[in-house]
Amino acid sequence: MKEYLLPRTGRFYKANLHAHTTVSDGKMTPAEVKKAYKARGYAVVAFTDHDVMVDQTALSDADFLALNGWELAINEARPWSHAARTYHFSLIAESPEADRQVFFLPRGDFRGNAGQYAAAVRTTGETVYAYNYSPIFANRLIRAAHAAGFLVFYNHPNYSLQTGDDFLPLEGLDGMEIHNGASYSWGFGDDGNTTRFDRMLRRGHTSILPIAADDNHAADTEDPANELFTGFMMIKADTLSYTAITSALKAGHAYASQGPEIYELSVEEGRVHIATSEVREILLRTGDRGAERRFGQLTEADFNIRRDMGYFRFEAVDAHGKRAVTRAYDAARFGR
Ligand SMILES: [Zn+2]
């Protein structure tokens, strides 16, 4: 029987799940961010300003959904230096009712304008006096965020100068950035992040979504060197409602992309079928070394899945080197 790894029903909604505005250190107001992204065919933006969460759901309309969230940084050293490692997490509210921030530092080093919004922040009431740069503290944060109704995405590991000692112990992440537009535009390659993603998957964290997002700070100036519109998620859901979109993300009904599109991902009797926009390569990546590559002018490919390959996932790479990346799926469940 054919099973759809990306649901057959519903439609794909294009999303930027990491966005800054004038609430912190972004150049555009929340309304300007909505306008810029809507004009490029995006249906969803998660507003993840630094340090403070401000309800942006009034921006939602029939064709646009605003998700609430914020970005939290745990820095290795104060004062900040370019050599300091840092954990950055985007915390995205699963529903508009999740309106209380965890681990809020009332006298934190607020980024940009965020301090102006600090007095209005609602918190879960935990008292945290300082952040402690350690995976133990980061895991406490992830657990508290889940309990308060938030998805937790781990941002730009390459930019954050983090090694496996920092990120491999993290438990329960919902997503991990494999493309971060801001760090990419500043000169960080992002292929190292995909390698880090495989390392996490090989630790058994196979439900983590790969995230491609802009982390936009710049104005919409059509400057090809800036980070806007460089990475996005395609989320398959029945409707553009707040909880339909966050439930789809939790269920893994999404893929990450810098450009190429994936139209179908299905499996029948241990054979996967992937259909894409026109690409140059389609790669099967696995939990072992059984990777496979198809090359040519491709819009589809089929691969056999072995039960013992751990997990399997796909990348589709276009003529410009831009790639789409799927999440991992359990080979023991779908393979032969
Ligand atoms: Zn920023």
Ligand SMILES: [Zn+2]
């Ligand atoms: Zn950011």
